[in-house]
Amino acid sequence: MPMRPEHCVTRNHIDVWHHKALPSGPGRVRLRTVLRGSLVPILVWIGVAAAAYVLHDPVVTAVLGGVFAVAFLVGFGLRRRAGHSVRCCAYGALGGVLDKSMAGL
Template sequence: MRPEHCVTRNHIEVWRERALPSGPERIRFGTVLRGSLLPILVWAGIGFFVYFTYNPLVATILGGLFAVSFIVGFGLRRRAKHSVRCSVYGALGGVLDKSMAGF
């Protein structure tokens, strides 16, 4: 895959694509985070809720689930010959996108 085509909207889906430019072009990490603000807030809110309501161990398990999902997504993208940058952006966007599928 050519490096200039790796970090595009075709390879990185941000939740509801609100923050993405209209065509294929390079995007920055801040754009990925801005487009994923709602899923980030939901993950953080659930983490704080279970930390204070149940136990810090439950919040740690939730964080571990997020980390495992990110690592699997990163590994799959690297295996598909994406760059490290594209793999990080895609894994983060993918985890946040798929975790909000029911909303």
């Protein structure tokens, strides 16, 4: 059963780092909000990629980018299969990858 458009892209579908940037109630979430709420994971991903580039080889950075892309595509595909909109899938997959990559921190 597909999602109704008014229920998509709500706080229930997007996990943002510690939920600090989300509005208090359900509502549409913009990409800027997802990115602002995910600053710590974004900085960690950029830091690890920069360290891998400087300390090892650019190929390691490319592999790391590939891992991120595969995780994003899997999350996007799972959300699309569940009937979410493309926008909800993109934001949810991005927020999910950033959130789950910081598990344990």
